Amino acid sequence: MILGILEQGLIYGILALGLLITYRILDFPDLTVDSSFPLGAAVSAVLTLQGMPPALTLLCGMLSGAVAGLITGFIHVKCKVRDLLSGIITMTALYSINLRIAGKANVPIFGTDTLFRSEFTRALPAWIGDYSTVILILLITLAAKLLLDLFLKTKAGYLLRAAGDNASVVTTLSKDQGSVKIVGLMIANALVALAGAVMCQQQRFFDISMGTGTMVIGLASVIIGTNLFKNFSFMKSTTMAIIGSILYKGCVSLAISLGMEATDMKLITAVLFLLILVAGQAKRKKVRIHA
Amino acid sequence: MKKFAALLLALVLLVTLSSCSKPDDKQAMLKIGIIQFAEHGSLDNCRQGFIEGLAEAGYVEGQNVTFNVQNAQADIAIASQIASTLVDVEKCDMICAIATPAAQAAYNYAQDKKIPVIYTAITDPIGASLANADKTNPGEITGTSDLLAVEAQMKMIRALMPDAKTIGILHTTSETNNTMPLNLYKELAPTYGFEIVDKGIAAGADIPLALDALLPQVDCISNLTDNTVVSYLSVVLEKAKAAGKPVFGSEIEQVKLGCVAAEGIEYLELGRQTGRMAAKVLKGEATAAKIPFETIANSYLYINKDAMATYGIQLPADLADRAIDVLAK
Known part of the structure; x- marks a missing residue:
């Protein structure tokens, strides 16, 4: 069970990193993610079938996500459409684009080598074989996290954080707040599409409906992570988001293994989610009393 | 952190308890x-x-x-x-x-x-x-x-509607199970003298508009096992009835709800x-x-006599002996 949770949690952790940028840093409710997640998956699936090395398809998936973010950003900043709406517009359009890219609603890649099943993974000794998938996912997630951490420390990253917190700082530095937002959306959706591509490689099929509810899962992960570890100042928010994602998937897995009725699954997940949030708050209160 | 740890502990306990309740001793x-x-x-x-x-x-x-x-x-x-x-x-x-x-x-x-x-x-x-x-x-x-009995369905529509020229098909673009039967319909249509007009929808909410566009172009509607369209069947039936066009189903449940007939498989x-x-x-x-x-090789012919009467459709004698009347008690 732990292995399954870690695999799923780490993949969705990449997604949480993306949402961390839009929701937490830019304060932008970006609905594009519900479509950029399957976009990354579609690109990865189709290119894998055409014989491209799976690792490269991840990069192409990321690029496609960045383009999706660029479009949302362009609609919002240049066409002056409200944030929520510009995300909805891109999300709607991408639904058709995703179907066009994939050619059909479900593209299996069972027949070809994937990132997690290649000559390389087959050559590994048996004891590591079971863990090779989770190790590879961990490496990808860590790479994404470290690169994002590094980026946030650069001048551009600083501007990005300023754009969400205090927009006038950006303007004072005579930088265009709009282009900073667009860059943020591009990075965020690139990460989301990367998550979709990794998911596709792991589950070995693309399905047009795999994006449904992505935004909710990502948001829940970010909120769980950042709430639970609010007082852990040494911990980076990127780490919090990834751990939040693992906890969220843990909740879902728990609800499944408790043998919940299918109809009650979402309710149980919501209750567990709430419990974690409340636990996080109780801890915060206590700290305040001590202070 | 204590509270969190306590919560985690509680969760772990829950899992252990739930796994204890399952009988593990029955090896067979x-x-x-x-x-x-x-x-x-x-x-x-x-x-x-x-x-x-x-x-x-x-x-x-x-x-x-x-x-x-x-x-x-x-x-x-x-x-x-x-x-x-x-x-x-x-x-x-x-x-x-x-x-x-x-x-x-x-x-x-x-x-x-x-x-x-x-x-x-x-x-x-x-x-x-x-x-x-x-x-x-x-x-x-x-x-x-x-896989749907597409050929049997076309034969049946031809028998029930000798003058029909076009069959309309609604399908949700996200549902993979539609691709193959839809292609079969298009492939077999000329053999039975039909033309297929299909309209893709993205969600159930698109169905009324898609029907408004589709119904004037067709002589009848034939359903796939499209989950979204089947969920909105009452809307489809109502609109089709207003336009005077019969709807053919793909399995028995749809015929019970008011489709004229279906060559369906038994799930x-x-x-x-x-x-x-x-x-x-x-x-x-x-x-x-x-x-x-x-x-599954066999399909069954399900008919709804009330719906047939509405559209004045007669059941040919050669189909009558294998037709199953879904309204009959």
């Missing part, structure tokens, strides 16, 4: 995990039939098999997590997967563990990569396909057939890899 019990992709009539019938088919072959629930039934509620990520739980945690002896994404998720996890996967309600196993192009199986996986029977295949694997008569996937 075979564990069969069932992943059903979504909750709806046909898929429920498949599951029911599967359990019955196994029982006929001597695998009775509670006596020598236990079923762990999970429903993914049409959520791919959840289907994947269920598959991982059934394979790695529950260590099931066999997985039954109902509908395409469930089967793909199950096979993804079960393939390496050599746990047989038996699927059902999959329109196109080859297209879903669950079977090879030469109809052999790629691994320990086999099952049954629910309960499909499930039973799947259950019998599973029993062969459990008995060791053959491995899943060696049993080719099966389709």
Whole structure:
């Protein structure tokens, strides 16, 4: 069970990193993610079938996500459409684009080598074989996290954080707040599409409906992570988001293994989610009393 | 942090408790995990039939098999997590997967563990990569396909509506199970003197508008097993009735609701057939890899006499003896 949770949690952790940028840093409710997640998956699936090395398809998936973010950003900043709406517009359009890219609603890649099943993974000794998938996912997630951490420390990253917190700082530095937002959306959706591509490689099929509810899962992960570890100042928010994602998937897995009725699954997940949030708050209160 | 730790501890306890409540001592019990992709009539019938088919072959629930039934509620990520739980945690002896994404998720996890996967309600196993192009199986996986009886349906429409020229088909673009029957319709249409006009929709809410565009162009509507369209069947029937165009269904439930007629397959029977295949694997008569996937050969003609009367459609004598009146008690 732990292995399954870690695999799923780490993949969705990449997604949480993306949402961390839009929701937490830019304060932008970006609905594009519900479509950029399957976009990354579609690109990865189709290119894998055409014989491209799976690792490269991840990069192409990321690029496609960045383009999706660029479009949302362009609609919002240049066409002056409200944030929520510009995300909805891109999300709607991408639904058709995703179907066009994939050619059909479900593209299996069972027949070809994937990132997690290649000559390389087959050559590994048996004891590591079971863990090779989770190790590879961990490496990808860590790479994404470290690169994002590094980026946030650069001048551009600083501007990005300023754009969400205090927009006038950006303007004072005579930088265009709009282009900073667009860059943020591009990075965020690139990460989301990367998550979709990794998911596709792991589950070995693309399905047009795999994006449904992505935004909710990502948001829940970010909120769980950042709430639970609010007082852990040494911990980076990127780490919090990834751990939040693992906890969220843990909740879902728990609800499944408790043998919940299918109809009650979402309710149980919501209750567990709430419990974690409340636990996080109780801890915060206590700290305040001590202070 | 203490509270959090306490909470985690409580969660862990819950899990342990729940696993304690399951009887582990019965060694002879075979564990069969069932992943059903979504909750709806046909898929429920498949599951029911599967359990019955196994029982006929001597695998009775509670006596020598236990079923762990999970429903993914049409959520791919959840289907994947269920598959991982059934394979790695529950260590099931066999997985039954109902509908395409469930089967793909199950096979993804079960393939390496050599746990047989038996699927059902999959329109196109080859297209879903669950079977090879030469109809052999790629691994320990086999099952049954629910490909529609498209040709029988066209013959039936031709018999009931001798003057009809165009058939309208509504389909949800996100549903893979539509691709193959829709292509079959288009391929076979000229043989029976029909033209197919199809309209794709993205969601149920698009159906009224799509119908407004579609109905004036066609002589009748024929349904696929499209989950969204079937859910909105009352809207389809009402609009079609206002336009004076009959609607043909794809299975019995739709005819009960007011479609004129359908050449449909019986999902309960499909499930039973799947259950019998599973029993062969459990008995060791053959491995899943060696049993080719099966389709159901027979379709049944279901008719709704009230709906036929509405449109003044007569049942030709040669069809009358095999027609099943769904309204008859």
